[in-house]
Amino acid sequence: MYGRHPEVAAIIKGHETTANGILTDAGSQLLYEKFSSNVSTVFGLSASVGGSMITLDISATKSTVDGWISDLQTCLEEAWRKYDPEDDESGTEFMRIQSMSMDINDIIMNYNSLKYDLDDIELEFENAVRLYRSPVRSALTDIRILYNAENNVNGDFSGFTNVSVYVHGIEDTSNKFLQGATEGAQIDDIIVRMLRNGDVEYFIVTEDEKGNKVMGDVLNFEQIESSMNNNARVHIVYDTEQKNEHRQETSDDLAEKLNEMGLINETTKIDMFGHSYGGRRSLQFAMDYPDHVRSITTIGTPYDTNTLGSLADSARWIAEIIGQDPKNTSDYLDFNLDNQNDNEDMLYGNAYTDMRSEPMTDDIHHLESANPEVYRKLLEMDITASAGYRTEQMVSYSPYYYQPPTEYKTSSDDTVSVKSQTGEILGELVDQRPQFEIDHGSGVTDPAHIYEVEDSDYIELIKEVNDKQKE
Known part of the structure; x- marks a missing residue:
């Protein structure tokens, strides 16, 4: 040879x-x-x-x-x-x-x-x-949902008709939603906290000696099962499997878990609460499973493209300097090439790539054209897009007379514009666009944005939505 x-x-x-x-x-x-x-x-x-x-x-x-x-x-x-x-x-x-x-x-x-x-x-x-x-994976989840429905497969929480799901934002966990979920609940409601490591914690909402609503002791499922009341509301405080995972990945994960719990059925209605990118995740879930979502209530959500998110995705080393992790990802890879990035040539899509180049209107317009029936169901949902803002003082100097400081309302919460938070680009889909003053934080490194989910006005909104939807 x-x-x-x-x-x-x-x-x-x-x-x-x-x-x-x-x-x-x-x-x-x-x-x-x-x-x-x-x-x-x-x-x-x-x-x-x-x-x-x-x-x-x-x-x-x-x-x-x-x-x-x-x-x-x-x-x-x-x-x-x-x-x-x-x-x-x-x-x-x-x-x-x-x-x-x-x-x-x-x-x-x-x-x-x-x-x-x-x-x-x-x-x-x-x-x-x-x-x-x-x-x-999405198709397999849909098959499991259909199988459970046709074969009357029940999960541990089958029979509960009112469910609230709380979804956190980028670079975050569910910790901050615990207070809002508790204060927005009623006595004897159940809180299920799904942790990122796969653990699940169960609480019963009770009252302290001052009459304030608090979470009871952490229980296992056997302990909580004996006191279940199907007339109560289940509050699911959800950690995404990766902190910066793409909204589609969250939708797939959440659907799978809710189905296993017996909460994807013809009678259970889900009210979504999202902070920051969690609002995008919530809207994606509603688009994927519109028959099961009754309302969406968000605060601080970048419904439009986001400048800081774009910067973090394009110049990742800058974001890493201030402690962010723009390379954190999951198995999801967006079909849209503009919504992909790479880590040593391994492609990925995450929350940062999504916020860089795709406003939520892109998906909504595609949905309206391809599936007008689902778009109609979104129109029928109660969707509230609330925004946080700060108030600052402007000082003017005059050599001739004293000018007192004047207050003005900022156009953002330091990271997301009010216009983006209120979902103006979503047009008629959004029913209400309240704005709340956030009196903590300032600037990019400690923005008011991260305090929104703990704000008393937003917590009161959670309570109002839960009470209204239960009625």
């Missing part, structure tokens, strides 16, 4: 057979091109391919190439082991092995080059798989 030494040619013949088998099984044109560009000078390719990558085990292929390299190295070692200088007075055998060594080293270089290209394919393939994983 190509004038090679017989023992090397025999090994290469085996590699050729294996390679063509790999290419035939994979049916991948891309894989064929990588093999051809690296090993065409080593052996011939006769496999017939023409398909796109559908399924491919790159790790196994790289392991096979490692085995090829080992075959050649073993062959050379064996030749030198058998070599005896005393039997090679003319040096002919020495020169032959030296020549074989050069041939083998050249082949190994080709094989290593192929391995590098296989790494590129592996990355490309993993990105492609992740791109399609989310729609498949």
